[in-house]
Amino acid sequence: MKGAVQQEPAYVVHRRPWRETALLVDLFTLNHGRMSLVARGANSARSPLKAQLQPFQPLLVDWTGKSDLKTLVQLEVRSAPSVRHSRALYSGFYINELVQRILPVADPSPVLFASYIETLQALSDLSPEADVEPLLRGFERAFAASLGYDFAWDETTDTGQPVEAGKFYGYDPVEGIVSGLRPELPLRQLSGEALIALAAGDFTHELPRKTAKRVMRVLVDYLLQGKPLHSRSLFSHSHPSSGRTP
Structure with a gap:
């Protein structure tokens, strides 16, 4: 069968x-990146596909088709830990x-796919009181790297010099961390101490956490070209007084 793919590891990130x-x-998907499929009859009352095509559920999928829009042939549901409590669910919706x-269509990213699975596993293990932000920041970094926007927290791209405690730095989505505090930069006055802590993966203190969140939000907004993220409103509604959003 022309254009046929069989037993492709995949996760549903959206359906309508x-x-x-x-x-x-x-x-x-593992080997084909983001793909769009038509699941015929899946929205009918008697089809089992509607219950199977759920977010966070690992699948093995068969499809066919030569255009960008493929046709689902069959799928196999694999077992996996479930993402349950609200913050873990909202975080999962965010990464989806x-x-x-x-993510570009049909652009394979096996490293990001592995990071996606690891993040879902970590979210399933997360207690309702646990901190979700380090997990989100880690996935955002992997996501940025897959699109060619990776950077080092502790090195400036304009000079190639290491970040120093006691100094302040800027951030640009295209350039990364920079030494000059140019007025056109989306972010300025980033603490060197915070950047060094982030390079070491240390989210213990509030300043590095806020710094990472500010930087990754600027990057995500840049990649979205100003369009809103619907999943952020879920965080806002679930924590109206705290303003907790990705």
Whole structure:
């Protein structure tokens, strides 16, 4: 069968009704990146596909088609830990939206796929009181690297010099961490101490956490070209007084 793919590891990152009884499903796959499939009959009352094509559920998928829009042939559901409590769920929706809204179509990224699986595993293990931000920042970094926007927290791209405690730095989505505090930079006055802590993976203190969140938000907004992320509103509604959003 032309254009046929079999037993492709995949996760659903988004789905919506399509025509009368079908679902249009966006998948994140191991060997083909982000793909869109039509699941015919999946939105009908008697189809088991509607329950199987769920976010965070590992699948093995068969599809066919030569255009960008493929047709689901069959799938196999694999076992996996479940993402349950609200903050873990909202975090999962957030990383799914990054993949669905930003990742190029049919551009394989096995390293990001592995990071995605690791993040879902960590979210499933997370207690309701645990801190989710280090997990989100880690996935955002992997996501940025897959798109060619990786950078070092503790090195300036304009001079190649290491970041120093007691100094302040800027951030630009294209350039990364820079030494000059030019007025056109999206972020300025980033603490050298905070950047050094982030390079060591230390999220213990509030300043590095806030710094990482500010930097990654600027990068994500740049990649979205100003379009809003719907998953951020879930965080806002669930924590109205804290303002906790990715």
